Amino acid sequence: MKRIVTGILAHVDAGKTTCIESMLYTSKTIRKLGRVDHQDAYLDYDNQERERGITIYSKEAHFHWKDSEIYLIDTPGHVDFSSEMERSLQVLDLAILLINGQDGIQSHTSTIWKCLKHYKIPTLIFINKMDISYKTQEELMNDLKVHFSSNCINFKSEDAEDELSMLNEDIMNHYLETEEIDSSLLQQAIFKRECFPVFFGSALKIQGIEDLMDAIIDLSFIQDYPEDFGARVYKISSDDQGNRLTHVKITGGVLNAKDKVGTDEKVDQIRLYNGKQFEMVQTAYPGMICALKGLNKYEVGQGLGFESDTTKPLLNAYMNYQLLLPEGVDALTMMRYCSVLAQEDPQLQIEYDEQTKQIFLRLMGSIQMEILQKEIEKRSKVKVGFTTGKVLFKETIQNTVIGVGHFEPLRHYAEVHLKLEPLPRGKGLVFESNCSNDDLALNWQNLILTHLKEKQHKGVLTGSPITDIKITLVAGKAHLKHTEGGDFRQATYRAIRQGLKEAESVLLEPYYSFELVVENQYVSKALFDLENKHCSFKIEEDMNNLVHIKGTGPVRELMDYQKDVIAYTKGKGQFICELEDYHACFDQEKIIEETNYDSEADLNNP
Numbered sequence: 001m002k003r004i005v006t007g008i009l010a011h012v013d014a015g016k017t018t019c020i021e022s023m024l025y026t027s028k029t030i031r032k033l034g035r036v037d038h039q040d041a042y043l044d045y046d047n048q049e050r051e052r053g054i055t056i057y058s059k060e061a062h063f064h065w066k067d068s069e070i071y072l073i074d075t076p077g078h079v080d081f082s083s084e085m086e087r088s089l090q091v092l093d094l095a096i097l098l099i100n101g102q103d104g105i106q107s108h109t110s111t112i113w114k115c116l117k118h119y120k121i122p123t124l125i126f127i128n129k130m131d132i133s134y135k136t137q138e139e140l141m142n143d144l145k146v147h148f149s150s151n152c153i154n155f156k157s158e159d160a161e162d163e164l165s166m167l168n169e170d171i172m173n174h175y176l177e178t179e180e181i182d183s184s185l186l187q188q189a190i191f192k193r194e195c196f197p198v199f200f201g202s203a204l205k206i207q208g209i210e211d212l213m214d215a216i217i218d219l220s221f222i223q224d225y226p227e228d229f230g231a232r233v234y235k236i237s238s239d240d241q242g243n244r245l246t247h248v249k250i251t252g253g254v255l256n257a258k259d260k261v262g263t264d265e266k267v268d269q270i271r272l273y274n275g276k277q278f279e280m281v282q283t284a285y286p287g288m289i290c291a292l293k294g295l296n297k298y299e300v301g302q303g304l305g306f307e308s309d310t311t312k313p314l315l316n317a318y319m320n321y322q323l324l325l326p327e328g329v330d331a332l333t334m335m336r337y338c339s340v341l342a343q344e345d346p347q348l349q350i351e352y353d354e355q356t357k358q359i360f361l362r363l364m365g366s367i368q369m370e371i372l373q374k375e376i377e378k379r380s381k382v383k384v385g386f387t388t389g390k391v392l393f394k395e396t397i398q399n400t401v402i403g404v405g406h407f408e409p410l411r412h413y414a415e416v417h418l419k420l421e422p423l424p425r426g427k428g429l430v431f432e433s434n435c436s437n438d439d440l441a442l443n444w445q446n447l448i449l450t451h452l453k454e455k456q457h458k459g460v461l462t463g464s465p466i467t468d469i470k471i472t473l474v475a476g477k478a479h480l481k482h483t484e485g486g487d488f489r490q491a492t493y494r495a496i497r498q499g500l501k502e503a504e505s506v507l508l509e510p511y512y513s514f515e516l517v518v519e520n521q522y523v524s525k526a527l528f529d530l531e532n533k534h535c536s537f538k539i540e541e542d543m544n545n546l547v548h549i550k551g552t553g554p555v556r557e558l559m560d561y562q563k564d565v566i567a568y569t570k571g572k573g574q575f576i577c578e579l580e581d582y583h584a585c586f587d588q589e590k591i592i593e594e595t596n597y598d599s600e601a602d603l604n605n606p
Contacts, residue, residue: 002068003287004220005249007088009075009116010098011108015128019098019203019212020061020074026209027063027070029274033206058088058235060247060273060289068217071289085112087300089119091234091249091289094220096212097125101133101200104143111578113148122190124197124219125152126212131202144198152196155215167195183218191221225286229253230305233298236343237291245271245291246298251307255284261295261304268294299343317349317362318510318555318579320392321369324385331357337380341372348372349456354604362392391556393591394508394582395459395500396468397422403499405491414487416448416495417475420503423468426581429457433473440476447485448473451492460500460599461507461592467582468508471496497605507585507592512558514577515540516549522569523547529564533557534586552580 010016024030059074073092075085089095095116099109116123127133127140137154144152153163165175167189174182189195197215201208230252237245255261257270257280271278271291284290302309325334335352338359342348349362363369369386377383397420405416423430431452433445452471459466478488514535518526523539526549530537535558537551558577565573585591599605 002217002220002222003071003285004068004216004222005071005073005091005093005287005289006216007073007075007092007095007121008098009085009095009112010128011100011103011106011112014098014100014103014109015203016098017074019096019126019128019209020072022203022206022209023070023072023213024061024063026206026213027065029061029063058085059275060291061275062272062289065213066217069287070213070216071287073289086115087234089115089121090301091232092119092121093222093287094216095121095123096216097123099125099127099140101127101129101135101140104135104140105147106576108578110147117193120193122193122221124199124212124215126208127198127200128203130200131205131207137200140200141198144196149196151194152198155197155199156211164195187219187221190219222287226252226306228306229255230303230307231255232307233300233302233304236300239293243293244296245293246295247289247291248304250284250286250288250290252286252305254286255292257282261292262297265295265297267292318392319363319389321361321363321389322387323359323361324387325359326382326384329382331359334376334380334382334384335359337376340379341375361386363389391510391554391559393462393464393585394467395461395464396466396506396508397500397503398506399504401499401503402474403495403497403502405493405495405498407487407490407494411482412484412487413477413479413482414491415475415477416473416488416491418492418495418499419470419472419474420496420499421470421472423470425468425508425583427468429467430470431472432470435473435475440478444476444478444483444488445473447488448476448492451489452496455493457493457496458602458605459505459507460497461505461588461597462595463597463599463602463605464507466500494606497599501599507588508582509585510555511552511580511583512555512577513552513580514550514558514575516565517546517574517576518549518565518569519572520545520547522573523549525568526565526573529561533561552583554586555579 008016008020021030021033025033061072061074063070063072073088075088097109097112097116099105125144127137130137133140137157141152141154151167153160161175161181164181164186165172167186171181171185171189174180174185186195190197197219199208199212199215201212203209231248231250233246233248235247237247239245255267255270257267260266269292270281270284271293272281272288273291278291281290298304323334323338325331331352335350338350338361342350351360352358353360361372363372369389373384373386400419400421403418403420405414405418407414419434431449433449435445437445452473457466458464476488476491516526516530516537526547527537530549530551530553533553535551535553537549537553540548540550562575565575
């Protein structure tokens with residue numbers, strides 16, 4: 001049986017949950033169509049989801065269609081929960097990108113497209129709400145070809161076959177010989193992201209849904225799975241009884257209930273979820289999505305069996321909040337609840353300051369903060385607050401330096417030499433070893449690399465996390481008698497710190513890419529604002545009395561600008577933005593002075 005794991009992704013309010021509802025109804029998995037606005041959607045069973053009318057947590061459903069089994073993952077559409085969406089991409093065979101036919105491509109739609117490209121996910125596109133859209137199919141297709149790919153092809157158009165024949169040489173040669181499109185070659189082209197099939201319809205009216213379901217089966221290319229057991233963890237959750245559930249995709253072999261995983265953990269149950277309901281099965285086969293009860297050590301992104309761990313995510317939080325606790329509530333006790341939530345959402349980065357007894361969290365935005373606030377209260381019975389969010393700064397370096405770490409108290413010895421080199425923006429931290437085994441044993445080198453990766457290292461300007469640096473182990477020294485593993489941890493941390501003190505550091509801040517659409521009469525006001533907010537921009541086009549201004553600017557200057565635009569354009573202006581990347585801070589000295597961070601007094605980072 002063909003098994004296909006499909007994710008439904010979209011900008012908020014594009015109709016994702018309704019689309020899944022229609023697919024489950026069409027496949028006779030459910031008997032009644034629920035609706036988000038009626039608060040009875042099959043997959044939006046969480047109270048906060050029903051109150052807000054948005055998907056917050058990714059959900060699973062599965063159904064049979066024709067001769068195949070389709071596993072659906074419903075992902076959040078709101079930008080605040082982008083990390084939850086991104087985690088699901090690791091296990092998809094195929095993605096369905098849903099676009100609101102009324103609005104076309106929106107800011108978060110572009111972010112999702114970037115993620116799909118980054119993870120190389122084959123993608124079908126479904127243009128929803130065509131029953132109420134004032135845009136024509138031709139207009140929407142033109143937008144897709146301009147903003148996404150010229151190989152977005154309307155599969156129901158008269159020109160579809162001609163466009164498909166031009167995808168690659170193999171398809172063209174077969175078409176010239178037979179005047180038909182070879183289905184296996186087409187599947188491979190879609191798998192390689194050389195083609196993006198487009199379908200139109202209305203999920204609410206169940207129009208175009210059967211065509212979409214047929215396309216999932218007919219156009220998906222499923223690779224052969226190996227016989228050895230493998231699985232990938234993409235989600236951690238808890239059931240109503242508080243049991244920890246590890247959600248995985250089986251990528252090889254079979255897994256039976258009561259099987260051992262790793263050295264000391266055993267699978268108690270294998271569950272197949274359909275919304276909130278689940279059935280227990282004895283065996284999980286390749287291509288299946290299931291939840292495992294009994295595993296307590298595995299985290300999101302880790303591989304089981306032969307699978308290796310995944311790379312770091314593309315989307316990261318850029319806002320920092322302090323957790324405010326009621327009087328008498330112990331911060332360490334609250335950290336236990338926060339740590340459980342951080343296991344379920346690895347992008348929820350939590351820091352505890354031992355000196356001030358304060359808890360800091362990094363979040364994607366205000367909606368995520370409100371959801372987290374209610375989730376903490378539900379689990380701990382404590383109502384917490386948050387400070388006003390501040391952007392999360394980062395630090396990097398401009399020149400190459402060597403950092404030396406030396407740790408030699410009584411009966412201990414370790415020495416580490418690291419080369420720190422600047423990397424282009426957005427590359428993060430890269431670690432490697434260029435140290436001879438004759439100078440330092442391989443086991444010590446691996447230990448040093450582990451210590452480099454295990455901690456979030458702070459910069460020396462403001463104590464912000466470092467990024468965009470390649471750190472290479474170039475030399476090290478151990479003592480036959482007096483060196484222990486912990487010695488290299490201390491020496492490694494000191495080597496990074498000493499290198500940063502020697503380097504010329506640069507403070508970075510998050511930037512938005514934006515599009516501002518205003519009428520001609522408001523252009524001078526808009527340009528004045530953008531210049532004052534230290535943005536770079538250009539006027540893209542002027543049509544129908546509307547001016548489109550595109551550019552980039554600091555998040556801290558633009559985060560509330562939508563309100564200003566609505567005010568001075570009397571509700572007619574539009575400001576669309578998405579996180580682009582980190583760039584050099586325009587007022588570095590002022591931020592350093594305000595932060596008042598003393599790198600010499602930071603005893604946790606000597």
